[in-house]
Amino acid sequence: MRLTDQPAYLLHRRAHGERSLLAELWTRDHGRLPAIARQARGGGGERVAALAPFNPLLVGLSGRGEVLTLSAWEVDGSPNLLRGATALAGMYVNELLARLLARGDALPKLYASYQRLLQRMASEPRVDWPLRWFEKQLLDELGYGLQLGLTADGISVEPDGHYRVDLEHGVRTTTAEGGFAGSVLLSLAQIEQEMPTPAVCNQQRKLMRALFLALLGGKPLTTWEWSQALPSRAS
């Protein structure tokens, strides 16, 4: 495989030996690809700084087998500066993508959504809305899109009703307290157009977390556990 000037984002990087980096890349046209950037560490501090999460990159990749060689990279356009809580939220999204995206599986529509997510997170006062919006896009693009306005039995979801949601059965009515309010589901169905209140968004966060936990085979994300340690809770 040989790619030049391929749009990509870095999901994660770690030291590989003394001088090299192992980069987990999400390329626009070839999906998630791990690659080694040789001799990237030490000396060229500026060059290695460009190979950072959230920067829109153009990369050159070559090689065969599991791990490719990252031969070139540059920042294409203006870097997305995520600060404070937003940086943490961005790390959560990257961990989610690194765990859920299959290697080599291109999802160009989701890639475009990710670009928009980063721009929104860098510019909007609230990050929870763009986060929930992107999570929904992710589920849809992975093939787990949910019909949130209807129950599995074809009955309209009522704002005051209570519902259980899972990936296998979709939305089902529940009598017990502890389910999600219909208004939370209806708001999620409209998340593209309408900003939910922070309280509704928080319910949607819990719903998404439960759905993703199932997709992750029950093994939670590290960043979920971190938020327990925060005096006030992010994402």
Next chain:
Amino acid sequence: MAADALEELIESLKLLPGVGRKTAQRMAFALLEGERLPAQRLSRALAAAAERIRRCSRCRNYCEDQLCAICRNPQRSAEILCVVESPADLHALEQATGYGGRYFVLHGRLSPLDGVGPAELGLTLLADLLADHPVSEVIVATNPTVEGEATAHFITEIATAGGAQVTRLAHGIPVGGELEYVDRQTLAHAFGGRLKV
């Protein structure tokens, strides 16, 4: 089975940052030259360091006692706490600034896919420290990377909950640099963090 002593020495030297096989070989032969005094001295120093050096119970800096020299020094202000990623960063600040407060050393930065979280960085200890000994200012001196930013956010939350004012190191154009040659990220950071004059 005991490993070949020379080979074991070379392999051990390769653990040092920046040392490959060739350099490790050169070092090993230099150490074994002549009277072997350098080798014996190094071996004693390493054994003593491995035995005695531990983390300060208050700030996690390296030291030989319960508390490090900075935490024990009555001249240093207990009112200001500077949080750094590594002992090397602490050393750099000590050399470059006239800072007179205390430190807290994280020994890393948040990295989800490497399993480095708040617990590994001693953030519970930091929260307890700020609760037991409130300070007026916490200086967050993590690196201007994404991981450093996320780490800074955690510390800011903990420090604010502890009633401290939080400050960050400014990042921007290197002194003596020219805009045209500064990389985009640094320039974007410097532009975003511009100051009123």
